[in-house]
Amino acid sequence: MGLNKIIGQKTLVSQLKKFLSDGKLGHAYAFSGPEGMGKRTVALEFAHDILCPFGKSDGCGCVSCRTFAEGTNPDFYEVITDKSSIGVDLIRALQEHVSNRPAYGYKKVYFIDGADMMTVQAQNCLLKTLEEPPEYAVIILSAVNYDALLPTIRSRTVNFRLEPYSEGEIRRIIMPLAPKNANELDFYINFSRGIPGKAVRMLEESSFRELRHLIIGLLQKPTDFSQTEKVRKILTDNKGDFPEAIGIIMSVYRDCLMVLTGMENRLINSDKKDIIKGIASACSKRKLMDRLSALENMQRNFRYNINYQLGIDILLLEIQEV
Ligand SMILES: [Zn+2]
Structure with missing residues (x-):
């Protein structure tokens, strides 16, 4: 020590x-x-x-x-x-x-x-x-x-x-806990935005991986009813996951923008490159930027959001709007 x-x-x-x-x-x-x-x-x-x-x-x-x-x-x-x-x-x-x-x-x-x-x-x-x-x-x-x-x-x-940690520092911190899939590790490092505890939590909690898996699946098929209901259930049961869900969707939209502007080597979801490219191919830059600013507002206002169920409905609509 x-x-x-x-x-x-x-x-x-x-x-x-x-x-x-x-x-x-x-x-x-x-x-x-x-x-x-x-x-x-x-x-x-x-x-x-x-x-x-x-x-x-x-x-x-x-x-x-x-x-x-x-x-x-x-x-x-x-x-x-x-x-x-x-x-x-x-x-x-x-x-x-x-x-x-x-x-x-x-x-x-x-x-x-x-x-x-x-x-x-x-x-x-x-x-x-x-x-x-x-x-x-x-x-x-x-x-x-x-x-x-x-x-x-x-x-x-x-x-x-405390100052945000560099990518290399977060990598060193989470390495002992990491799964073998190095691509996935890059996602945790990028998504944690300089906060190692966030990367550790994502690695340790299977619920986060499940949520990410479901949300990305839903972004691929926005009209899939059963997938929508699964995401709704997770968010209804775990209010604490709501900001993470917004973060996951934002990271995908941001990555789609990167793909559309020819910067696909700088993705947060680098382990899901092909999926991101697929989602991006059905989007326009303008729409992505609109959705990103709507989600940003939602993230800011989450703490004051009295009607949580309504918040979930709006979030699920955001997914279907792109
Ligand atoms: Zn001593």
Whole structure:
């Protein structure tokens, strides 16, 4: 474990290492960015390196590093909840723990994953620790929506926004999980748009592959009633798949545009080239662009869409319109 193990985020990792090597570690850090960017991974590897009393990033067998890897290091404390918010009681429990000195090394790390889920009361409570932290305490936050935290918290925290990963970095991250079909791997890398967690989820969840298979089938035969109903059922049962479905359709339309403009070597769905060419042959550029902007609107408004069933109907119509 340790920061040396992190793939990508080079600037961030070298900055964190510098804090450690210069002995200039602050008391509060935050890692922010969209879901799937590896905020938790970076936070945990940073915590590992902070806690090792020998300043090693990997290959260290000290009791701190060993117990950290096992998840039993008493100097590491994570706020865990199964609720949709982090209440003040959890922060009070953290504060009780803060008052005890480190067991193994010189530091203790407190990690709040999803810190933007803290209630205002919880944040105000945490503020007391941020204002007067014991010299050994380091608090690490992760947040999708960092700006949702109180300004008083933010002003005492060094925030790092994670950068999108390069194609090569995502390839290295997902390689160990990947199927043998290299073409399909390229699709996951392209479709994830710099977010490794997205590529990993697509690889691990067969439901995503099923959805993609059905949607592409439907785009080939837009009037196929039984295929339409299968897609409708998946989306009705899994609301979380709706944005992915829009994303899949958009990727196909975008690829069709690429084919029509002679750039078929730059497809997202590179493993389905022949199918894409078939779909493109029945489309016009104008129509594809209209549909893409309609889908973009739909993606933006999805969160506010009260009538979900109507949303599904409109999406299925979009498929039939090209
Ligand atoms: Zn160690």
